[in-house]
Amino acid sequence: MSSSRRTALKKLAGTALTAAAFESIAMGMDTPMKLKGNIRHSVSRWCYSSIPFEELVQISKSLGIESVELTGPEEWKVLNKYGMTSAMGWTDWPKGTGLTSFFNNPKNHDTLVDLYTNLIPQAANAGVRNLICFSGNRNGLGDYQGLLNSQKVLKRIMPIAEKNNVLLTMELLSSRDSHPDYQADNVEWGAVLCEMVGSPNFKLLYDIFHMQSMSGDHIRNIRRYHQYISHYHTGGHPGRHEIDETQEIYYPAIVKAIIATGYKGFIGQEFVPTAKDKAGMVESLKKSVLICDV
Amino acid sequence: MSTRRSALKTLTGTALTLSLTETLAAQAAAAPALKGNINHSACRWCYSKIPLEELCKAAKEIGLKALDLTGPAEWPVLKKYDLTCSMAQGAGKGIENGFNNPALHDELIASYEAIFPKLKEAGLTNVICFSGNRRGMADEQGLENCAKGLKRLMSSAEKHGVVMIMELLNSKVNHKDYMCDHTAWGAELCRRVGSESFKLLYDIYHMQIMEGDIIRTLKENSKYIGHYHTGGNPGRNEIDETQEIYYPAVMKAILDTGYKGFVAQEFIPKRDPLTSLKQGVLICDV
Numbered sequence: 411m412s413s414s415r416r417t418a419l420k421k422l423a424g425t426a427l428t429a430a431a432f433e434s435i436a437m438g439m440d441t442p443m444k445l446k447g448n449i450r451h452s453v454s455r456w457c458y459s460s461i462p463f464e465e466l467v468q469i470s471k472s473l474g475i476e477s478v479e480l481t482g483p484e485e486w487k488v489l490n491k492y493g494m495t496s497a498m499g500w501t502d503w504p505k506g507t508g509l510t511s512f513f514n515n516p517k518n519h520d521t522l523v524d525l526y527t528n529l530i531p532q533a534a535n536a537g538v539r540n541l542i543c544f545s546g547n548r549n550g551l552g553d554y555q556g557l558l559n560s561q562k563v564l565k566r567i568m569p570i571a572e573k574n575n576v577l578l579t580m581e582l583l584s585s586r587d588s589h590p591d592y593q594a595d596n597v598e599w600g601a602v603l604c605e606m607v608g609s610p611n612f613k614l615l616y617d618i619f620h621m622q623s624m625s626g627d628h629i630r631n632i633r634r635y636h637q638y639i640s641h642y643h644t645g646g647h648p649g650r651h652e653i654d655e656t657q658e659i660y661y662p663a664i665v666k667a668i669i670a671t672g673y674k675g676f677i678g679q680e681f682v683p684t685a686k687d688k689a690g691m692v693e694s695l696k697k698s699v700l701i702c703d704v
Numbered sequence: 705m706s707t708r709r710s711a712l713k714t715l716t717g718t719a720l721t722l723s724l725t726e727t728l729a730a731q732a733a734a735a736p737a738l739k740g741n742i743n744h745s746a747c748r749w750c751y752s753k754i755p756l757e758e759l760c761k762a763a764k765e766i767g768l769k770a771l772d773l774t775g776p777a778e779w780p781v782l783k784k785y786d787l788t789c790s791m792a793q794g795a796g797k798g799i800e801n802g803f804n805n806p807a808l809h810d811e812l813i814a815s816y817e818a819i820f821p822k823l824k825e826a827g828l829t830n831v832i833c834f835s836g837n838r839r840g841m842a843d844e845q846g847l848e849n850c851a852k853g854l855k856r857l858m859s860s861a862e863k864h865g866v867v868m869i870m871e872l873l874n875s876k877v878n879h880k881d882y883m884c885d886h887t888a889w890g891a892e893l894c895r896r897v898g899s900e901s902f903k904l905l906y907d908i909y910h911m912q913i914m915e916g917d918i919i920r921t922l923k924e925n926s927k928y929i930g931h932y933h934t935g936g937n938p939g940r941n942e943i944d945e946t947q948e949i950y951y952p953a954v955m956k957a958i959l960d961t962g963y964k965g966f967v968a969q970e971f972i973p974k975r976d977p978l979t980s981l982k983q984g985v986l987i988c989d990v
C-alpha cells in the first residue's frame with residue numbers, strides 16, 4: 411500500500427508542469443457536488459493509486475468529499491492547500507512493522523512509541539485528528555495476551571495523544587478473508603481493548619466490509635459499540651468492489667444507523683473500483699458517495 | 705401486470721378488499737405477475753391474525769406458490785388454493801428440544817416416522833427439524849448426537865422422498881442457547897449424516913446476526929442448503945430499505961447456485977401485513 415503511495419508521489423514530483431495544470435483544472439471545478447451534510451465523506455487514497463495524488467484531491471473535492479485518507483504528512487500539505495483534510499492519517503511504517511506486525515508484539519513497542527511520538531504532533535499541526543494503528547497478526551498469541559500487550563504500549567502513547575487531541579484508531583479487519591491471522595478481527599475484542607486502555611484517544615475503525623466477512627450484524631454492533639468507534643470504512647461484500655446493488659450490504663440503512671448514534675466523523679470509501687480507467691473509477695466513487703449520503 | 709399490482713396496492717387495507725381480491729385472484733391464476741426465477745413462499749405464523757383461507761387467497765394473488773410451516777390439517781386448505789407447503793411442520797418437540805439430546809431420539813424418530821407417509825401422500829418433500837438447545841453441550845458432542853439420531857431416520861426419509869431440514873437460527877437475540885447457530889456446524893452435520901434427505905434451512909436473517917458473509921457462505925455450502933428464509937436485520941421486520949441486508953443481490957447469488965427450491969418470507973410485518981408481504985416478494989423477485 412505504501413509502495414503504491416510512494417510511486418504516485420514520485421510520478422507527481424517527476425512532472426514539473428503537473429501542479430500548475432491541476433490548479434487550472436481546479437478553477438473549473440469550483441462548485442462541488444451538493445451533498446446533504448449529515449455524514450462527512452472521505453476516500454481512501456490507495457484505491458485510486460493510478461490517479462496522481464493532487465488530481466485525486468481535486469476530483470474528491472468536486473464530489474463533495476472532504477478528506478483523502480490513509481495519507482501521510484507530505485500529502486496532508488497538499489490536502490490543506492485545497493481546504494481538505496485526511497480523516498485517517500498514516501505514515502511509512504518502520505522496517506519490520508506494519509499491519510501484520512504491530513502493537514500485540516512487544517518487540518515493536520519502542521519503535522512504535524517513537525513513531526507516534528513523532529507523528530502525533532505533526533498530525534495535530536496539520537489538523538489531522540485520527541491516526542491509524544493495527545493489532546498485528548496473532549502468530550499463536552491468545553486473545554488475552556494480545557490485549558495485554560496492546561494495552562501496555564497504548565498506555566505509553568496515550569498521554570501524548572491526549573495532549574495533542576489526536577486519536578489512535580485501530581482498524582478491525584477480516585482474518586477470514588483479506589488478512590489471515592490478523593488479531594483485531596472482531597468488534598468485541600476491540601471494545602475490550604478500548605476499555606482496557608481507558609482513554610477517549612484510543613478507538614476503533616469499524617470497517618463494514620471486513621466486519622461483514624467476520625460477523626455481520628452491523629446496526630446492532632454499531633449501536634452497542636459506537637462509543638468506541640472513531641471511523642468507518644465501506645466496501646462491497648463479497649469482493650470489495652462497488653457498494654451498490656451488486657453486493658449484499660444495504661449501506662444507506664447502516665449509514666443512517668451511524669448518524670443516529672450521534673457520530674460526527676467521516677465515512678471512508680475503501681472499495682476497489684471495478685473499472686480501471688479514470689472516468690470509470692471516478693464514476694464508481696461518485697455513486698458510492700451518493701449511496702452513503704443519507 | 706403493473707396495473708394489477710398498483711390496483712392491489714391501493715385496494716389492500718380497504719373494507720372492500722376481500723370480495724375484490726377474490727375476483728382478482730381468479731384473474732391472476734392464469735397470469736403470474738412474477739419473473740418465475742425464485743419460487744416464493746411465506747411463513748404462516750407471521751400472518752397469524754389472518755385466517756388461513758384468506759391468507760391463501762392473498763398469497764395466490766401476490767404470486768406465492770406455497771406457504772411454510774403448516775401442518776397436515778392445513779394442507780388441504782392450501783391445496784384448495786393451488787398452493788403447496790414448502791416446509792412442513794408437525795413432527796418433533798420444538799426448537800429447544802431436538803436431535804442433540806439422545807434421550808429424545810426414540811420419541812423424535814417415532815414422531816418423524818409418523819409424518820413421513822403423510823408428507824408423501826400430500827406430495828410434500830420438506831419437513832423442518834431442530835438441533836435443540838446446547839445446555840452446556842460441546843459442538844462435537846452435539847454433532848455426534850444429532851448424526852446418530854438423524855441416521856436412524858434416513859432410509860425411511862429416502863424411501864418416502866422426504867428431506868428433513870434443520871433450521872439455522874441465531875443464538876444471540878431470538879433463540880439463546882440454540883445449538884445449530886452456524887453454517888459450518890450444520891454443514892459438518894450434513895457430511896456426517898451423508899444423505900440427500902438431510903439438509904439445512906439457511907435463514908438469511910438469523911445468519912446475518914451470527915456470521916454475516918452471506919453470499920460466500922451460501923455459495924460454498926449450497927449442496928447442503930434445502931431452503932431459505934428471509935427477514936430484515938436488525939428487528940426481523942420488513943426486508944426493505946429499513947434494514948442492512950440487500951436482498952436482491954442475495955437472491956441472485958442463490959439462483960447462481962442452481963437452487964430450485966423455495967424462498968420463504970419470514971419477517972414480522974410492522975405495516976399492513978399483506979402489503980409488506982407483497983413488497984418482500986417483489987424485493988426477492990430477481
